Amino acid sequence: MATEWKLFADLAERAGDKHVTVDADAGDTVGDALEQLVTDRPALEERVLEDGDLRSQINVLRNGTNVLVEEEGLETVLEEGDELALFPPVSGG
Template sequence: MEIVCKLYGPPQEIVGRKRVRCAVDDGATVEDVLDALIDEHPDLEESLYDADGSLRDSIGVLANRTNITRREGLSTPVDDGDELLITPPVHGG
């Protein structure tokens, strides 16, 4: 299945594009999509993950407009055609 990833900030700079399509197996999770992105763009790993393997606080991931922290985190399942937004968090004031 195919997931559309929209990248902003450092992830976009590393990949060189704002929009990337990722092919993942049925039953995939957000983590699987991020792993597929890293396979294609290894420099992305340091931008997305801390040394302990957790998602950096400086990166927000939304699956179909919902922050994954409000769902199942990196274990959030994805379906064909879903959209992931990967961006530095936006803070209002």
């Protein structure tokens, strides 16, 4: 099974695409899929991670739900057909 990440704003620019498919299976975690993403697209690493941990202002969604707030964070287990999204900090005025 493959899992697709949707990337937004400058994250898509760094990755070179708005959609990146990674090799993550049902039973793997969101963290496993994130690790695959930064391995496949190393330009994302410094923007998304700090000392190997997710930067606090980065949002990770699984099927539209923020895993850091409403689920088990990066330990959230993937299910077949899950769609992951990565958002940079949102600023507005």
